[in-house]
Amino acid sequence: MSSPLKRSLSTTGRSISPPPLQRKIPRLTEHVSSTRAPPADHLRIFSWNVNGVGPLLQKQLSFSADSLSPLRTFLKRHHWPQFLCLQEVKISSKDTGTQRRLQAAAxxxxxxxxxxxxxxxSLPRDKHNATGFGGKVHGVATLIRDDFGSRLRATRRPDWDLEGRVLxxxxxxxxxxINGYWVNGTLDPYRDPETGRVIxxxxxxxxxxxxxxxxxxLRLxxxxxxxxxxxxxxxARARIDGHPNLRTSPVQHVQNRADFNAKFFTDENGLRAIDIFRHQHGDSRKYTxxxxxKNWGESGDRVDLIVVSRSLVDPLDAVADTDICDNAVDRGHSDHVPLWISLNMSKLSAKQHNRAQVDGSS
Known part of the structure; x- marks a missing residue:
């Protein structure tokens, strides 16, 4: 049985920020790499809050003579993960041109x-709560490697998410x-999506x-x-996840944190899931x-997480590795760094095979 997780528990007070359209991604050299080449039977999932996709569409000369976009450079440098989950893409649902350009850049x-x-x-479709910057607010996108696409049964956008936060x-x-850009708690008004009335x-x-x-x-x-x-x-779940301080004021941030930890980690009727970075790296201080x-290292919060079903750890032991790319190069133009998880697909496939045999004999 896995050792118990630390259960102590921030949100940040960050307001919505505009896309950094003029910010350049650092020029990279061929030897820069933040992750190791994975075994062939591993499924690797990356996540990155990019704070706007504009800089990912720029042309950049890197990796010898290849003229790549920063997005393609990122994928190559991290050995072509099967999934790259992006948050805060800040693309209007009507802007099909930028959507096409992002795929071209990949x-x-x-x-x-x-x-x-x-x-x-998944882009905003709430006319009362997701209208910032001309509708270029929130939004998530998932890049799925084409040679892995046959393993994908379905992609859906839940009906309860109108702000373009969940895939x-x-x-x-x-x-x-589940690729998610979760709501940031603030004192700004929230309006009924149908009537526009503040609720x-x-x-x-x-x-x-x-x-x-x-x-x-829980349904899944x-x-x-x-x-x-x-x-x-x-x-940010606990004191260790905020540097130099964990936000405790106003008090609603403390309540939001407690609610998150209870629902997803501690309550018997909740998810009882595992924060996989803490599970594998203990008290390591890395931030997302x-x-x-501020100067690099002066401030940080671990607010981007990978939360997994307990079954993936015990009994499957399917999580091979996970980490946070906590460095200035991987932050690129954004104010977040990427994080990732690697799964042993053979262990997942063995479980599915055994279940199919049981179902077939019943």
Whole structure:
């Protein structure tokens, strides 16, 4: 049995920030790499809050003579993960041109034998609560490697999410990957999506989002599926996850944190899931939010998380590795760094095979 997790429990007070359209991604050299080449039977899922996709579409000369976009450079440098989950893409649902350009950036200059990607989007469709920057607010996108696409049974956008925050990917190995940009609690008003009437604050909406997500994952786990929640959850869970301080004022941030930890980790009727970075790395101090207004290392919060069904750890022992790319190069133009998880697909496939045999003999 796995050792118990630390259960102590932030949200940040970050307001919505505009896309950094003029910010350049650092020029990279061929030897820069933040992750190791994976075994062939591993499924690797990356997550990155990019704070706008504009800089990912720029042309950049790197890796010898290849003229790649920063997005293609990122994928190559990290050995072509099967999934790249992006948050805060800040693309209007009507802006099909940028959507096409992002996919082109993921695939340009693909040489023979190199993977290509298809992108799924969930963009805002709430006319009362997701209108910032001309509708270019929130939004998530998932890049799925084309040679892995046959393993994908379905991608869906839950009806309860109108702000473009959630993509649910169901795989044929009994695994569900949920790419999420979770609500940030603030005192700004939240309006009824149908009438536009103010019905509380963004803090209230954050708590509703927690409940909706919990209900969704519990429904998925009920028939025996394994779930990975990945993305910017806008919660730093414990004192160790904030530097130099964990936010405790105003008090609603403390309440939001306690609600998140209870629903997803500690309550008997909650998810009882595993924060996989803490599970594998103990008290290591790494952060995912690195504000650009301060020198590197002066401030950080671990608000982007990978939360997995307990079954993926015990009994399957399917999580091979996980980490946070806590460095200035991987932060790129954003104010967040990427994080990732690697799964042993053979262990997942063995479980599905055994279940199929049981079902067939009953």
């Amino acid at each position: 695939n340009e200059c693909a040489s023979g034998g190199e993977p290509t990607y298809t992108i799924e989007y 649910i990917h169901e795989l044929d190995m009994g695994l569900v990957v 509380g604050t963004r803090h209230d909406h954050k708590l509703r989002f927690h409940q909706w997500m919990l209900d969704e994952v 786990e009920r028939p025996g599926l394994h779930v990975i929640l990945i993305g910017d959850m806008n919660i 939010y690195r504000p650009r207004g």
